[in-house]
Amino acid sequence: MFPEGGPGAGLLLLRLSxxxxxxxxxxxxxxxxxMRALPAIGLCLGVLTPLLAIVSCLFSFYDFMVMGGATLPEAGIKLLAAGALALLGPGAHSLDARLFGRRVVTVPPRKKTRVDE
Known part of the structure; x- marks a missing residue:
């Protein structure tokens, strides 16, 4: 999904955060x-957003567990924001939206067979 308008702007802000x-x-x-700059730039641009949001989760978890660079509330907020972004997607203001866009899939009606009659 690539929502536009307010929700799309909100997803842009979430990607930046x-x-x-x-x-x-x-x-x-x-x-x-x-190693941190590459996924950060990708998130800012909206490229492979769900995958890079998961990578961000891993970096936040690593910072908390190994580096001690974040407190539990800080790490929790980062993990929640990145998890929400991974589930919601990039929004309309992203390269993913430009590359993949909205697609409409139409399923043709099923032909009748002898069993259906």
């Missing part, structure tokens, strides 16, 4: 920062 902590978290070296 999940992506920005990935960019602004100062844990790890340059390699870790690059």
């Amino acid at each position: 999940v992506a920005l902590p990935l960019l602004l978290q100062p844990s790890g070296g340059p390699l870790m920062h690059a």
